[in-house]
Amino acid sequence: xxxxxxxxxxxxxxxxxxxxxxxxxxxxxxxxxxxxxxxxxxxxxxxxxxxxxxxxxxxxxxxxxxxxxxxxxxxxxxxxxxxxxxxxxxxxxxxxxxxxxxxxxxxxxxxxxxxxxxxxxxxxxxxxxxxxxxxxxxxxxxxxxxxxxxxxxxxxxxxxxxxxxxxxxxxxxxxxxxxxxxxxxxxxxxxxxxxxxxxxxxxxxxxxxxxxxxxxxxxxxxxxxxxxxxxxxxxxxx
Amino acid sequence: xxxxxxxxxxxxxxxxxxxxxxxxxxxxxxxxxxxxxxxxxxxxxxxxxxxxxxxxxxxxxxxxxxxxxxxxxxxxxxxxxxxxxxxxxxxxxxxxxxxxxxxxxxxxxxxxxxxxxxxxxxxxxxxxxxxxxxxxxxxxxxxxxxxxxxxxxxxxxxxxxxxxxxxxxxxxxxxxxxxxxxxxxxxxxxxxxxxxxxxxxxxxxxxxxxxxxxxxxxxxxxxxxxxxxxxxxxxxxxxxxxxxxxxxxxxxxxxxxxxxxxxxxxxxxxxxxxxxxxxxxxxxxxxxxxxxxxxxx
Ligand SMILES: Nc1ncnc2c1ncn2[C@@H]1O[C@H](COP(=O)(O)OP(=O)(O)OP(=O)(O)O)[C@@H](O)[C@H]1O
Ligand SMILES: [Mg+2]
Numbered sequence: 001x002x003x004x005x006x007x008x009x010x011x012x013x014x015x016x017x018x019x020x021x022x023x024x025x026x027x028x029x030x031x032x033x034x035x036x037x038x039x040x041x042x043x044x045x046x047x048x049x050x051x052x053x054x055x056x057x058x059x060x061x062x063x064x065x066x067x068x069x070x071x072x073x074x075x076x077x078x079x080x081x082x083x084x085x086x087x088x089x090x091x092x093x094x095x096x097x098x099x100x101x102x103x104x105x106x107x108x109x110x111x112x113x114x115x116x117x118x119x120x121x122x123x124x125x126x127x128x129x130x131x132x133x134x135x136x137x138x139x140x141x142x143x144x145x146x147x148x149x150x151x152x153x154x155x156x157x158x159x160x161x162x163x164x165x166x167x168x169x170x171x172x173x174x175x176x177x178x179x180x181x182x183x184x185x186x187x188x189x190x191x192x193x194x195x196x197x198x199x200x201x202x203x204x205x206x207x208x209x210x211x212x213x214x215x216x217x218x219x220x221x222x223x224x225x226x227x228x229x230x231x232x233x234x235x236x237x238x
Numbered sequence: 239x240x241x242x243x244x245x246x247x248x249x250x251x252x253x254x255x256x257x258x259x260x261x262x263x264x265x266x267x268x269x270x271x272x273x274x275x276x277x278x279x280x281x282x283x284x285x286x287x288x289x290x291x292x293x294x295x296x297x298x299x300x301x302x303x304x305x306x307x308x309x310x311x312x313x314x315x316x317x318x319x320x321x322x323x324x325x326x327x328x329x330x331x332x333x334x335x336x337x338x339x340x341x342x343x344x345x346x347x348x349x350x351x352x353x354x355x356x357x358x359x360x361x362x363x364x365x366x367x368x369x370x371x372x373x374x375x376x377x378x379x380x381x382x383x384x385x386x387x388x389x390x391x392x393x394x395x396x397x398x399x400x401x402x403x404x405x406x407x408x409x410x411x412x413x414x415x416x417x418x419x420x421x422x423x424x425x426x427x428x429x430x431x432x433x434x435x436x437x438x439x440x441x442x443x444x445x446x447x448x449x450x451x452x453x454x455x456x457x458x459x460x461x462x463x464x465x466x467x468x469x470x471x472x473x474x475x476x477x478x479x480x481x482x483x484x485x486x487x488x489x490x491x492x493x494x495x496x497x498x499x500x501x502x503x504x505x506x507x508x509x510x511x512x513x514x515x516x517x518x519x520x521x522x523x524x525x526x527x528x529x530x531x532x533x534x535x
Binding site for chain 1: 426
Protein backbone atom coordinates (compact mmCIF):
# COMPACT_ATOMS: atom_id res chain seq x y z
CA UNK A 1 0.00 0.00 0.00
CA UNK A 2 2.75 2.41 1.01
CA UNK A 3 6.20 1.70 -0.34
CA UNK A 4 9.15 3.91 0.56
CA UNK A 5 12.51 3.14 -0.97
CA UNK A 6 15.91 4.74 -0.33
CA UNK A 7 14.31 7.97 0.80
CA UNK A 8 16.56 10.92 1.56
CA UNK A 9 14.80 13.96 2.97
CA UNK A 10 15.29 16.94 5.25
CA UNK A 11 14.77 20.62 5.84
CA UNK A 12 16.30 22.74 3.10
CA UNK A 13 20.01 21.92 3.18
CA UNK A 14 19.83 19.95 6.42
CA UNK A 15 19.43 16.29 5.54
CA UNK A 16 17.71 14.25 8.26
CA UNK A 17 16.63 10.98 6.63
CA UNK A 18 19.15 8.70 4.97
CA UNK A 19 18.15 5.88 2.63
CA UNK A 20 15.00 4.99 4.52
CA UNK A 21 13.12 2.00 3.17
CA UNK A 22 9.74 1.10 4.64
CA UNK A 23 6.65 -0.83 3.61
CA UNK A 24 3.11 -0.73 4.88
CA UNK A 25 0.79 -3.45 3.61
CA UNK A 26 -3.01 -3.25 3.62
CA UNK A 27 -4.52 -3.91 7.02
CA UNK A 28 -1.25 -3.68 8.92
CA UNK A 29 -0.53 -1.65 12.03
CA UNK A 30 3.07 -0.49 11.72
CA UNK A 31 4.93 1.19 14.56
CA UNK A 32 7.71 3.68 13.98
CA UNK A 33 9.88 4.11 17.05
CA UNK A 34 13.17 5.71 17.95
CA UNK A 35 14.82 8.18 20.28
CA UNK A 36 14.00 11.89 20.31
CA UNK A 37 15.30 13.50 17.18
CA UNK A 38 15.65 10.21 15.30
CA UNK A 39 13.55 11.54 12.44
CA UNK A 40 10.14 9.95 13.00
CA UNK A 41 8.18 13.17 12.56
CA UNK A 42 10.34 14.06 9.59
CA UNK A 43 9.50 10.74 7.94
CA UNK A 44 5.75 11.23 8.35
CA UNK A 45 6.09 14.78 7.05
CA UNK A 46 8.10 13.50 4.09
CA UNK A 47 5.15 11.28 3.22
CA UNK A 48 2.80 14.25 3.67
CA UNK A 49 5.03 16.38 1.41
CA UNK A 50 5.83 18.97 4.07
CA UNK A 51 9.61 18.49 4.01
CA UNK A 52 12.03 18.46 1.10
CA UNK A 53 12.50 15.06 -0.53
CA UNK A 54 15.89 14.84 -2.24
CA UNK A 55 16.00 11.29 -3.55
CA UNK A 56 14.11 8.04 -3.30
CA UNK A 57 10.64 6.75 -3.92
CA UNK A 58 7.40 7.15 -2.02
CA UNK A 59 4.63 5.15 -3.67
CA UNK A 60 1.09 5.01 -2.38
CA UNK A 61 -1.12 2.48 -4.15
CA UNK A 62 1.41 2.70 -6.96
CA UNK A 63 1.21 6.50 -7.22
CA UNK A 64 4.37 8.55 -6.78
CA UNK A 65 3.95 11.06 -3.94
CA UNK A 66 7.26 12.85 -4.29
CA UNK A 67 5.95 15.42 -6.76
CA UNK A 68 2.65 16.15 -5.03
CA UNK A 69 1.68 19.06 -2.77
CA UNK A 70 0.62 18.32 0.82
CA UNK A 71 -3.08 18.78 0.14
CA UNK A 72 -2.89 16.40 -2.82
CA UNK A 73 -1.33 13.69 -0.68
CA UNK A 74 -4.11 14.15 1.87
CA UNK A 75 -6.73 13.81 -0.85
CA UNK A 76 -5.28 10.49 -2.01
CA UNK A 77 -6.44 8.99 1.26
CA UNK A 78 -3.57 9.52 3.69
CA UNK A 79 -4.75 11.08 6.94
CA UNK A 80 -2.08 12.52 9.20
CA UNK A 81 -2.56 13.23 12.91
CA UNK A 82 0.34 15.63 13.31
CA UNK A 83 2.73 16.02 16.20
CA UNK A 84 1.18 18.46 18.66
CA UNK A 85 -2.25 17.63 17.16
CA UNK A 86 -2.68 20.99 15.46
CA UNK A 87 -6.42 21.30 16.00
CA UNK A 88 -8.18 24.48 14.92
CA UNK A 89 -8.49 25.90 18.43
CA UNK A 90 -11.02 28.64 17.74
CA UNK A 91 -13.37 26.33 15.88
CA UNK A 92 -15.81 24.04 17.62
CA UNK A 93 -15.39 20.28 17.90
CA UNK A 94 -18.03 19.82 15.23
CA UNK A 95 -16.39 22.35 12.90
CA UNK A 96 -13.01 20.65 13.31
CA UNK A 97 -14.62 17.39 12.27
CA UNK A 98 -16.30 19.04 9.29
CA UNK A 99 -12.98 20.47 8.12
CA UNK A 100 -11.62 16.92 8.36
CA UNK A 101 -14.00 15.91 5.60
CA UNK A 102 -12.59 17.97 2.75
CA UNK A 103 -12.79 15.87 -0.39
CA UNK A 104 -16.08 15.69 -2.28
CA UNK A 105 -16.42 12.05 -1.40
CA UNK A 106 -15.81 12.63 2.31
CA UNK A 107 -18.30 15.48 2.34
CA UNK A 108 -21.00 13.37 0.76
CA UNK A 109 -20.60 10.89 3.62
CA UNK A 110 -20.32 13.55 6.30
CA UNK A 111 -23.34 12.36 8.32
CA UNK A 112 -22.25 8.73 8.40
CA UNK A 113 -18.69 9.67 9.29
CA UNK A 114 -19.88 11.92 12.11
CA UNK A 115 -21.99 9.13 13.55
CA UNK A 116 -19.07 6.75 13.31
CA UNK A 117 -16.54 8.97 15.07
CA UNK A 118 -19.07 9.97 17.71
CA UNK A 119 -19.68 6.33 18.51
CA UNK A 120 -15.92 5.76 18.73
CA UNK A 121 -15.44 8.83 20.95
CA UNK A 122 -18.80 9.62 22.66
CA UNK A 123 -17.23 12.47 24.66
CA UNK A 124 -16.81 14.41 21.40
CA UNK A 125 -20.53 14.37 20.81
CA UNK A 126 -21.10 15.79 24.27
CA UNK A 127 -18.58 18.53 23.54
CA UNK A 128 -19.76 19.13 19.98
CA UNK A 129 -20.27 22.86 20.36
CA UNK A 130 -17.24 23.58 22.50
CA UNK A 131 -14.18 25.28 21.05
CA UNK A 132 -11.41 22.75 20.40
CA UNK A 133 -8.86 24.89 22.24
CA UNK A 134 -10.75 24.42 25.49
CA UNK A 135 -10.72 20.60 25.46
CA UNK A 136 -8.52 18.57 27.79
CA UNK A 137 -5.39 16.96 26.39
CA UNK A 138 -6.98 13.55 26.07
CA UNK A 139 -10.09 14.96 24.43
CA UNK A 140 -7.90 16.91 22.02
CA UNK A 141 -6.07 13.75 21.02
CA UNK A 142 -9.39 12.01 20.45
CA UNK A 143 -10.57 14.93 18.34
CA UNK A 144 -7.34 14.90 16.33
CA UNK A 145 -7.82 11.21 15.54
CA UNK A 146 -11.52 11.66 14.85
CA UNK A 147 -10.82 14.61 12.56
CA UNK A 148 -8.37 12.47 10.58
CA UNK A 149 -10.94 9.68 10.30
CA UNK A 150 -13.50 12.12 8.85
CA UNK A 151 -11.61 12.06 5.55
CA UNK A 152 -12.36 8.31 5.35
CA UNK A 153 -8.68 7.54 4.77
CA UNK A 154 -7.03 4.41 3.44
CA UNK A 155 -3.97 5.00 5.61
CA UNK A 156 -3.98 6.66 9.02
CA UNK A 157 -0.68 8.09 10.29
CA UNK A 158 -0.48 9.16 13.92
CA UNK A 159 2.47 11.08 15.34
CA UNK A 160 2.63 10.49 19.11
CA UNK A 161 -0.70 8.99 20.07
CA UNK A 162 0.08 8.78 23.79
CA UNK A 163 2.39 11.71 24.53
CA UNK A 164 1.47 13.60 27.68
CA UNK A 165 -1.65 11.58 28.41
CA UNK A 166 -2.64 9.67 31.54
CA UNK A 167 -2.29 5.88 31.29
CA UNK A 168 -6.04 5.39 31.46
CA UNK A 169 -6.65 7.72 28.52
CA UNK A 170 -3.82 6.10 26.56
CA UNK A 171 -5.53 2.75 27.16
CA UNK A 172 -8.85 4.10 25.90
CA UNK A 173 -7.29 5.60 22.80
CA UNK A 174 -5.39 2.43 21.96
CA UNK A 175 -8.49 0.29 22.49
CA UNK A 176 -10.27 2.46 19.98
CA UNK A 177 -7.37 2.35 17.54
CA UNK A 178 -7.36 -1.43 17.73
CA UNK A 179 -11.10 -1.46 17.01
CA UNK A 180 -10.52 0.74 13.99
CA UNK A 181 -7.78 -1.56 12.82
CA UNK A 182 -10.07 -4.58 13.14
CA UNK A 183 -12.49 -2.76 10.88
CA UNK A 184 -9.74 -2.86 8.28
CA UNK A 185 -7.94 0.49 8.43
CA UNK A 186 -4.20 0.47 7.80
CA UNK A 187 -2.09 2.45 10.28
CA UNK A 188 1.38 3.85 10.66
CA UNK A 189 1.94 4.99 14.21
CA UNK A 190 4.82 6.91 15.79
CA UNK A 191 4.99 6.08 19.47
CA UNK A 192 7.27 7.22 22.29
CA UNK A 193 6.14 4.37 24.46
CA UNK A 194 8.02 1.56 22.73
CA UNK A 195 6.74 -1.21 24.99
CA UNK A 196 3.17 -0.23 24.23
CA UNK A 197 3.82 0.11 20.51
CA UNK A 198 5.45 -3.33 20.27
CA UNK A 199 2.49 -4.81 22.12
CA UNK A 200 -0.06 -3.73 19.55
CA UNK A 201 1.75 -3.62 16.21
CA UNK A 202 2.43 -6.25 13.56
CA UNK A 203 5.73 -4.89 12.41
CA UNK A 204 7.94 -2.06 13.59
CA UNK A 205 10.75 0.09 12.29
CA UNK A 206 13.36 1.51 14.63
CA UNK A 207 14.90 4.78 13.45
CA UNK A 208 18.32 5.90 14.65
CA UNK A 209 19.86 9.14 13.42
CA UNK A 210 17.63 9.19 10.39
CA UNK A 211 18.31 5.62 9.31
CA UNK A 212 16.35 2.43 9.81
CA UNK A 213 18.42 0.59 12.43
CA UNK A 214 16.20 -2.43 12.99
CA UNK A 215 12.92 -3.58 11.56
CA UNK A 216 10.80 -6.66 11.77
CA UNK A 217 7.88 -8.33 13.44
CA UNK A 218 6.96 -6.73 16.74
CA UNK A 219 6.96 -10.04 18.62
CA UNK A 220 10.53 -10.68 17.53
CA UNK A 221 11.64 -7.15 18.35
CA UNK A 222 10.19 -7.49 21.84
CA UNK A 223 12.70 -10.28 22.44
CA UNK A 224 15.62 -8.68 20.63
CA UNK A 225 18.27 -7.91 23.28
CA UNK A 226 19.44 -4.77 21.48
CA UNK A 227 15.93 -3.34 21.34
CA UNK A 228 15.27 -4.42 24.91
CA UNK A 229 18.32 -2.61 26.13
CA UNK A 230 17.94 0.56 24.09
CA UNK A 231 14.18 1.05 24.18
CA UNK A 232 12.54 -1.16 26.74
CA UNK A 233 14.85 -0.47 29.66
CA UNK A 234 15.58 -4.18 30.04
CA UNK A 235 19.26 -4.81 30.67
CA UNK A 236 20.54 -8.33 30.31
CA UNK A 237 21.80 -10.03 33.41
CA UNK A 238 19.62 -8.13 35.84
CA UNK B 239 -28.11 66.01 24.62
CA UNK B 240 -29.77 65.91 21.22
CA UNK B 241 -26.50 67.06 19.67
CA UNK B 242 -24.74 64.22 21.32
CA UNK B 243 -27.25 61.65 20.16
CA UNK B 244 -27.10 63.07 16.68
CA UNK B 245 -23.31 62.84 16.60
CA UNK B 246 -23.39 59.35 18.06
CA UNK B 247 -25.79 58.02 15.45
CA UNK B 248 -23.92 59.65 12.56
CA UNK B 249 -20.77 58.09 13.90
CA UNK B 250 -22.32 54.65 14.02
CA UNK B 251 -23.64 54.99 10.47
CA UNK B 252 -20.26 56.08 9.15
CA UNK B 253 -18.50 53.48 11.28
CA UNK B 254 -20.54 50.68 9.72
CA UNK B 255 -19.11 51.54 6.32
CA UNK B 256 -15.57 51.82 7.71
CA UNK B 257 -16.11 48.46 9.33
CA UNK B 258 -16.93 46.86 6.00
CA UNK B 259 -13.66 48.09 4.53
CA UNK B 260 -11.70 47.04 7.59
CA UNK B 261 -13.28 43.59 7.62
CA UNK B 262 -11.91 43.08 4.13
CA UNK B 263 -8.44 43.89 5.45
CA UNK B 264 -8.98 41.72 8.52
CA UNK B 265 -9.97 38.74 6.39
CA UNK B 266 -6.77 39.01 4.37
CA UNK B 267 -4.77 39.57 7.55
CA UNK B 268 -6.26 36.45 9.13
CA UNK B 269 -5.37 34.10 6.32
CA UNK B 270 -2.08 35.55 5.11
CA UNK B 271 -0.76 37.10 8.31
CA UNK B 272 0.16 40.27 6.47
CA UNK B 273 -1.25 43.78 6.49
CA UNK B 274 -2.44 44.61 3.01
CA UNK B 275 -1.26 48.17 2.51
CA UNK B 276 -2.95 48.29 -0.90
CA UNK B 277 -6.33 47.92 0.75
CA UNK B 278 -7.26 51.59 0.65
CA UNK B 279 -6.17 51.75 -2.98
CA UNK B 280 -8.58 48.91 -3.72
CA UNK B 281 -11.35 50.93 -2.03
CA UNK B 282 -10.35 53.86 -4.24
CA UNK B 283 -10.45 51.77 -7.43
CA UNK B 284 -13.88 50.49 -6.41
CA UNK B 285 -15.00 54.09 -5.98
CA UNK B 286 -13.71 55.09 -9.42
CA UNK B 287 -15.50 52.17 -11.06
CA UNK B 288 -18.74 53.16 -9.36
CA UNK B 289 -18.07 56.80 -10.29
CA UNK B 290 -17.52 56.04 -13.98
CA UNK B 291 -20.61 53.85 -14.11
CA UNK B 292 -22.53 56.79 -12.67
CA UNK B 293 -21.29 59.58 -14.90
CA UNK B 294 -21.04 57.54 -18.10
CA UNK B 295 -24.07 55.30 -17.82
CA UNK B 296 -26.15 57.01 -15.17
CA UNK B 297 -26.03 53.98 -12.89
CA UNK B 298 -26.88 54.71 -9.29
CA UNK B 299 -23.88 54.01 -6.97
CA UNK B 300 -25.91 51.41 -5.09
CA UNK B 301 -26.33 49.51 -8.35
CA UNK B 302 -22.81 50.24 -9.56
CA UNK B 303 -21.68 48.55 -6.38
CA UNK B 304 -22.76 45.20 -7.77
CA UNK B 305 -20.45 45.68 -10.73
CA UNK B 306 -17.58 47.16 -8.71
CA UNK B 307 -17.59 44.22 -6.28
CA UNK B 308 -17.08 41.36 -8.76
CA UNK B 309 -14.57 43.47 -10.68
CA UNK B 310 -12.52 44.03 -7.55
CA UNK B 311 -12.92 40.38 -6.58
CA UNK B 312 -11.24 39.54 -9.87
CA UNK B 313 -8.56 42.20 -9.46
CA UNK B 314 -7.78 41.05 -5.91
CA UNK B 315 -7.70 37.39 -6.89
CA UNK B 316 -5.34 38.15 -9.76
CA UNK B 317 -3.05 40.22 -7.53
CA UNK B 318 -2.80 37.28 -5.15
CA UNK B 319 -2.43 34.67 -7.89
CA UNK B 320 0.07 36.45 -10.09
CA UNK B 321 2.04 38.56 -7.62
CA UNK B 322 1.83 37.64 -3.95
CA UNK B 323 1.64 33.84 -4.32
CA UNK B 324 4.78 33.94 -6.43
CA UNK B 325 6.94 35.39 -3.68
CA UNK B 326 5.46 33.19 -0.94
CA UNK B 327 7.26 30.24 -2.54
CA UNK B 328 10.70 31.79 -2.38
CA UNK B 329 12.31 30.82 0.92
CA UNK B 330 14.84 33.65 0.69
CA UNK B 331 12.07 36.25 0.75
CA UNK B 332 10.84 37.10 4.23
CA UNK B 333 7.08 37.34 4.80
CA UNK B 334 7.58 41.03 5.58
CA UNK B 335 8.41 41.52 1.94
CA UNK B 336 4.89 40.54 0.98
CA UNK B 337 3.88 43.71 2.77
CA UNK B 338 6.39 45.70 0.72
CA UNK B 339 4.86 44.16 -2.37
CA UNK B 340 1.43 45.44 -1.33
CA UNK B 341 2.95 48.92 -1.04
CA UNK B 342 4.14 48.58 -4.63
CA UNK B 343 0.68 47.49 -5.72
CA UNK B 344 -0.79 50.48 -3.90
CA UNK B 345 1.49 52.86 -5.77
CA UNK B 346 0.69 51.29 -9.14
CA UNK B 347 -3.07 51.44 -8.52
CA UNK B 348 -2.95 55.03 -7.27
CA UNK B 349 -0.79 56.32 -10.11
CA UNK B 350 -2.82 54.46 -12.74
CA UNK B 351 -5.92 56.20 -11.50
CA UNK B 352 -4.09 59.54 -11.48
CA UNK B 353 -3.13 58.94 -15.11
CA UNK B 354 -6.72 58.21 -16.06
CA UNK B 355 -8.57 60.75 -13.94
CA UNK B 356 -5.90 63.31 -12.87
CA UNK B 357 -5.84 64.46 -9.30
CA UNK B 358 -9.12 66.35 -9.51
CA UNK B 359 -11.69 66.03 -6.77
CA UNK B 360 -14.77 64.33 -8.06
CA UNK B 361 -18.15 63.43 -6.69
CA UNK B 362 -21.38 61.86 -7.92
CA UNK B 363 -24.62 63.74 -8.13
CA UNK B 364 -27.56 61.86 -6.69
CA UNK B 365 -31.04 63.01 -5.86
CA UNK B 366 -30.70 61.80 -2.28
CA UNK B 367 -27.17 62.98 -1.47
CA UNK B 368 -28.33 65.77 0.80
CA UNK B 369 -31.69 64.29 1.82
CA UNK B 370 -32.38 63.68 5.49
CA UNK B 371 -34.87 61.59 7.39
CA UNK B 372 -36.16 63.23 10.54
CA UNK B 373 -36.91 61.11 13.58
CA UNK B 374 -37.73 63.05 16.71
CA UNK B 375 -35.26 65.87 16.79
CA UNK B 376 -32.62 63.87 14.98
CA UNK B 377 -31.94 64.01 11.28
CA UNK B 378 -30.40 61.07 9.49
CA UNK B 379 -28.58 61.48 6.22
CA UNK B 380 -30.17 59.22 3.61
CA UNK B 381 -26.96 58.01 1.90
CA UNK B 382 -25.35 57.32 5.28
CA UNK B 383 -28.34 55.37 6.50
CA UNK B 384 -28.57 53.31 3.33
CA UNK B 385 -24.80 52.80 3.38
CA UNK B 386 -24.89 51.58 6.96
CA UNK B 387 -27.62 49.05 6.41
CA UNK B 388 -26.16 47.71 3.18
CA UNK B 389 -22.81 47.37 4.96
CA UNK B 390 -24.55 45.53 7.78
CA UNK B 391 -26.11 43.09 5.32
CA UNK B 392 -22.71 42.40 3.77
CA UNK B 393 -21.14 41.80 7.17
CA UNK B 394 -23.89 39.33 8.05
CA UNK B 395 -23.59 37.58 4.70
CA UNK B 396 -19.85 37.25 5.18
CA UNK B 397 -20.40 35.87 8.64
CA UNK B 398 -22.79 33.24 7.29
CA UNK B 399 -20.44 32.44 4.46
CA UNK B 400 -17.53 31.82 6.84
CA UNK B 401 -19.63 29.82 9.30
CA UNK B 402 -21.85 27.73 7.08
CA UNK B 403 -20.21 27.06 3.76
CA UNK B 404 -17.51 24.65 2.73
CA UNK B 405 -15.36 27.45 1.32
CA UNK B 406 -15.87 29.54 4.43
CA UNK B 407 -14.63 26.71 6.61
CA UNK B 408 -11.57 26.30 4.39
CA UNK B 409 -10.78 29.98 4.87
CA UNK B 410 -11.21 29.84 8.64
CA UNK B 411 -9.15 26.67 8.96
CA UNK B 412 -6.34 28.18 6.91
CA UNK B 413 -6.46 31.33 9.03
CA UNK B 414 -6.20 29.29 12.23
CA UNK B 415 -3.39 26.98 11.13
CA UNK B 416 -2.09 27.00 7.61
CA UNK B 417 -0.07 23.79 8.01
CA UNK B 418 -2.87 21.86 9.68
CA UNK B 419 -5.20 22.96 6.90
CA UNK B 420 -2.88 21.29 4.40
CA UNK B 421 -2.93 18.05 6.39
CA UNK B 422 -6.70 18.18 5.91
CA UNK B 423 -6.36 18.44 2.14
CA UNK B 424 -7.02 22.17 1.84
CA UNK B 425 -5.09 23.83 -1.00
CA UNK B 426 -3.63 26.95 0.64
CA UNK B 427 -3.00 28.88 -2.56
CA UNK B 428 -6.57 28.57 -3.75
CA UNK B 429 -7.73 29.74 -0.35
CA UNK B 430 -5.48 32.81 -0.40
CA UNK B 431 -6.66 33.72 -3.90
CA UNK B 432 -10.32 33.51 -2.90
CA UNK B 433 -9.64 35.39 0.35
CA UNK B 434 -7.81 38.23 -1.34
CA UNK B 435 -10.62 38.44 -3.88
CA UNK B 436 -13.25 38.58 -1.15
CA UNK B 437 -11.35 41.17 0.86
CA UNK B 438 -11.03 43.32 -2.24
CA UNK B 439 -14.71 42.96 -3.06
CA UNK B 440 -15.58 44.16 0.45
CA UNK B 441 -13.22 47.11 -0.03
CA UNK B 442 -15.06 47.96 -3.25
CA UNK B 443 -18.41 47.69 -1.51
CA UNK B 444 -17.28 50.06 1.23
CA UNK B 445 -15.97 52.49 -1.37
CA UNK B 446 -19.16 52.43 -3.41
CA UNK B 447 -21.26 53.04 -0.30
CA UNK B 448 -19.11 56.01 0.70
CA UNK B 449 -19.08 57.54 -2.81
CA UNK B 450 -22.29 59.57 -2.36
CA UNK B 451 -20.78 61.05 0.82
CA UNK B 452 -17.07 61.53 0.10
CA UNK B 453 -15.08 63.40 -2.48
CA UNK B 454 -13.01 61.12 -4.68
CA UNK B 455 -9.38 61.59 -5.74
CA UNK B 456 -6.57 59.08 -6.31
CA UNK B 457 -4.92 59.58 -2.92
CA UNK B 458 -8.05 58.99 -0.90
CA UNK B 459 -6.90 55.38 -0.65
CA UNK B 460 -4.26 56.28 1.96
CA UNK B 461 -6.97 57.54 4.25
CA UNK B 462 -8.83 54.24 4.03
CA UNK B 463 -5.70 52.16 4.47
CA UNK B 464 -4.93 54.06 7.65
CA UNK B 465 -8.47 53.72 8.99
CA UNK B 466 -8.75 50.04 8.09
CA UNK B 467 -5.36 49.39 9.66
CA UNK B 468 -6.35 51.09 12.89
CA UNK B 469 -9.65 49.24 12.98
CA UNK B 470 -8.00 45.89 12.25
CA UNK B 471 -5.61 46.35 15.16
CA UNK B 472 -8.39 47.72 17.32
CA UNK B 473 -10.48 44.63 16.59
CA UNK B 474 -7.63 42.34 17.55
CA UNK B 475 -5.90 41.27 14.34
CA UNK B 476 -7.94 38.82 12.37
CA UNK B 477 -11.14 39.03 14.39
CA UNK B 478 -14.07 39.96 12.20
CA UNK B 479 -16.48 40.69 15.02
CA UNK B 480 -13.76 42.78 16.64
CA UNK B 481 -13.20 44.71 13.42
CA UNK B 482 -16.92 45.39 13.11
CA UNK B 483 -17.14 47.00 16.54
CA UNK B 484 -13.77 48.65 15.98
CA UNK B 485 -15.22 50.30 12.88
CA UNK B 486 -18.22 51.59 14.80
CA UNK B 487 -15.95 52.92 17.54
CA UNK B 488 -13.76 54.84 15.11
CA UNK B 489 -16.83 56.24 13.37
CA UNK B 490 -18.28 57.42 16.67
CA UNK B 491 -15.03 59.02 17.82
CA UNK B 492 -14.63 60.87 14.54
CA UNK B 493 -18.16 62.12 14.70
CA UNK B 494 -18.02 63.17 18.36
CA UNK B 495 -14.64 64.81 17.82
CA UNK B 496 -15.92 66.72 14.80
CA UNK B 497 -18.95 67.91 16.77
CA UNK B 498 -17.30 68.83 20.05
CA UNK B 499 -13.68 69.60 19.22
CA UNK B 500 -13.04 70.53 15.65
CA UNK B 501 -14.04 69.30 12.22
CA UNK B 502 -10.53 69.92 10.93
CA UNK B 503 -8.98 67.14 13.00
CA UNK B 504 -11.57 64.55 11.98
CA UNK B 505 -8.98 61.98 10.95
CA UNK B 506 -6.87 62.45 14.05
CA UNK B 507 -9.45 61.19 16.56
CA UNK B 508 -9.16 57.67 15.22
CA UNK B 509 -5.43 57.76 15.89
CA UNK B 510 -6.06 58.88 19.45
CA UNK B 511 -8.37 55.91 20.03
CA UNK B 512 -5.74 53.73 18.42
CA UNK B 513 -3.05 54.87 20.84
CA UNK B 514 -5.35 54.46 23.82
CA UNK B 515 -6.19 50.91 22.77
CA UNK B 516 -2.54 50.00 22.24
CA UNK B 517 -1.78 51.34 25.71
CA UNK B 518 -4.66 49.88 27.66
CA UNK B 519 -6.05 47.00 25.59
CA UNK B 520 -3.20 45.65 23.51
CA UNK B 521 -5.16 42.53 22.55
CA UNK B 522 -7.81 44.64 20.85
CA UNK B 523 -11.56 44.45 21.33
CA UNK B 524 -11.38 40.70 20.80
CA UNK B 525 -9.76 40.31 24.22
CA UNK B 526 -12.83 41.80 25.88
CA UNK B 527 -14.77 38.58 25.40
CA UNK B 528 -14.77 37.07 28.85
CA UNK B 529 -12.70 33.90 29.16
CA UNK B 530 -15.64 32.28 30.90
CA UNK B 531 -17.84 32.94 27.91
CA UNK B 532 -15.19 31.54 25.62
CA UNK B 533 -15.60 28.08 27.02
CA UNK B 534 -19.04 27.20 25.86
CA UNK B 535 -21.16 28.81 23.23
N1 LIG C 1 12.21 22.65 10.79
C1 LIG C 1 13.40 22.04 11.00
N2 LIG C 1 14.53 22.55 10.46
C2 LIG C 1 15.71 21.91 10.64
N3 LIG C 1 15.86 20.79 11.34
C3 LIG C 1 14.78 20.25 11.91
C4 LIG C 1 13.48 20.84 11.75
N4 LIG C 1 12.60 20.09 12.44
C5 LIG C 1 13.30 19.07 12.97
N5 LIG C 1 14.60 19.17 12.65
C6 LIG C 1 15.66 18.23 13.05
O1 LIG C 1 15.40 16.98 12.47
C7 LIG C 1 15.79 15.94 13.34
C8 LIG C 1 14.68 14.93 13.46
O2 LIG C 1 13.56 15.56 14.05
P1 LIG C 1 12.16 14.86 14.18
O3 LIG C 1 11.22 15.87 14.70
O4 LIG C 1 11.84 14.17 12.92
O5 LIG C 1 12.46 13.78 15.30
P2 LIG C 1 11.45 12.82 16.05
O6 LIG C 1 11.99 11.45 15.86
O7 LIG C 1 10.08 13.06 15.64
O8 LIG C 1 11.70 13.24 17.56
P3 LIG C 1 10.66 13.35 18.78
O9 LIG C 1 10.51 11.98 19.32
O10 LIG C 1 11.37 14.25 19.74
O11 LIG C 1 9.40 13.93 18.26
C9 LIG C 1 16.17 16.59 14.65
O12 LIG C 1 17.57 16.57 14.75
C10 LIG C 1 15.66 17.99 14.53
O13 LIG C 1 16.52 18.89 15.20
MG1 LIG D 1 8.44 13.80 16.56
